[in-house]
Amino acid sequence: MAGICPICGEKVGGFTGKAEPFQKLLDEGQALGVYKYGICLDCLKSIVEKTRQEHPEKSIITQEASPISSATEKMFSSPSPVPAAEEDRGLVTGYCILGTGPLTSLFSAVTDTFGMKSNAYLEKARAAEKEALSMMKLEALKLGADAVYCVRINLTEATSGNGMLMVSASGAAVKTTAQASEIVKAIEILDGSK
Secondary structure (H helix, E strand, O other): OOEEOOOOOOEEOOOOOEOOOOHHHHHHHHHHOOOOOOOOHHHHHHHHHHHHHHOHHHHHHHHOHHHHHHHHHHOEEOOOOOOOOOEEEEEEEEEEEEEOHHHHHHHHHHHHHOOOOOHHHHHHHHHHHHHHHHHHHHHHHHOOOOEEEEEEEEEEEOOOOOOEEEEEEEEEEEEOOOOOHHHHHHHHHHHHOO
16 A cells, blocks of 8 residues: 555555554444545554444444445446436446555656556556545445435546545436345344434
8 A cells, every 4th residue: 555644644554654554444444434545553553442432323334344344345336327217326436536646656657758558657546536436336325225216436646746536426326126135134233324
C-alpha cells in the first residue's frame, strides 16, 4: 500500500511506515462504514472500537463482516441498462481519493521519457477503482439490491497538480428476481443493523 493515512497523516507500509490493517479489520471497517482508503492499522482499530462503543447495535455487523465482503465481490455490476423486469432501488455511488506520492511521480516521469507504460500509476488507479466499486456495491446492498447496472467509473485528478487521484463509481442499484444466497444473507445482516 505505502501511502499516507488519511486520519493521522503518517506513512503507511514500507520499511518505516505504520502497519497496514489486516483483512478482517478492513472488512469490519467497511461493514461499519468507517473505513477510508490508506488508513493505518492503529487508526482503523481505534475508529472501529469507538464505533462499537458508541453504536452497540452495529456490533452484529462486525460478527458478520466477511459475508458482506463476500457478497460485494459476488455482486453483478455492468454498464448495461437496467432490465425492464427488475426493480430499480436508486442511485448508488462509491469513491476513493488517494495520493500518488513523489516516488510514483518520479517513476512515471522516467517511463514517460522513454514512452513506456506507467505501472506505478496503473496499480494505484486499479486499487482506487476496486475500492470505489466495493463502496458502491456496499451501498447497493444497504438498499436491498443484488446488482448494479448503468455503472460508470471516472478517474480524475482531485488536486491540481498535487498528485491526488479520485476514482468515483456510480450506478443504479437493482433488486433482481434471482438473488444469490450469499447476497441475501448480507442484505439481512445489513437490514438487522439499522
